[in-house]
Amino acid sequence: MTTSTADREQLASFLMTLRSDDGIGARVMTVVEAVPRRLFVGPDIADIFADQSLPLECGQTMPSARAAVRLAGALRVQPESRILEIGTGSGYVTALLARLGLHVTTLDRYKTLLTRAAERLKACGITNVTYIQEDGRDGYAGQAPFDRIVVHASFEALPRAFVEQMASQGILVTAIGAPGERQRIVRHQKLGSRFEEELLFDARLQPLERGVATLL
Template identity: 65%
Template structure:
């Protein structure tokens, strides 16, 4: 659709000039058709707004999704853990960038739909699991990159223990009832370098796996 091409071009221009995104991530954004991931009837899938998803969830704007992916600095050899699959759009970007992605979602409905979308994009290097993700996923650890689509008052120890040496983790840190900061945690041996990136509003991760949806 011509409108989608214009929206994509505007997004690429903005993230390149304002967020300094370049290289392989820009190629991934161009390669992944965002319309496949947004609800039917959306006029501009690349617009500056969130979109509703089934199960009472939402997906971030295209720019926010790209900024989160950019913060991770994923390289081709990296193994990635994602908490909160949602529509699968960020999952698809990460799968284009890294060697393998393990993505956790508490709603089977969302996980199954995202799996189908990634298959339509010819992406097969992703493991989809129905889990709440509040303690990460130790079974496949350690990870080179971790992203959490939810907020914490402070980073749980379980995630720290699942990070490889040199790993990065991106999550929203702050009270769940207000504005948080997206923070990049960079593990360097026994030390952590914390870099606040941009404000965001995300809900704390919900407890348990959804039994009905």
């Protein structure tokens, strides 16, 4: 895929802004540079790294580049990490995680989003991803435990199902808080029989919807 001069300039500027963000290490920066964001946002978006969410098919949205990268950084993915992602969306975060870890299992309730994300990742040469049409409300016990879990949605409290699907020393990142109220992205780390929780940054996400979409 050809990268325009404007896209390259925007990428260089974006990488400079990331240097001031906690948790964005050298591996994450390298992956951001390697994954062509233009492929995920479409040709009609002028500034592909603008700090705003963007519309997707099926009435969904994708996070801004900064939010996406901060989520990837918050997971502290290791090369051997097995990752569960709930909410594939465009596949941009999926691509970042797949470059960082061993394997990604990504779930979405919309077949259209899964299919198009798979096409984009294939164009990037990324093959270590399994795509599953599920709503993700109960995680994905069939391939648990996972070293890393990211949920692109909000919960008022962390569901027990996700806790049980985390490996020892595992990390889960999601938004905690009621819809319409202040939410925070929280990193949960499983340490034996206890959890450490760290508040990271503000978010505004919706709860997961129930069931898979039958038409889209």
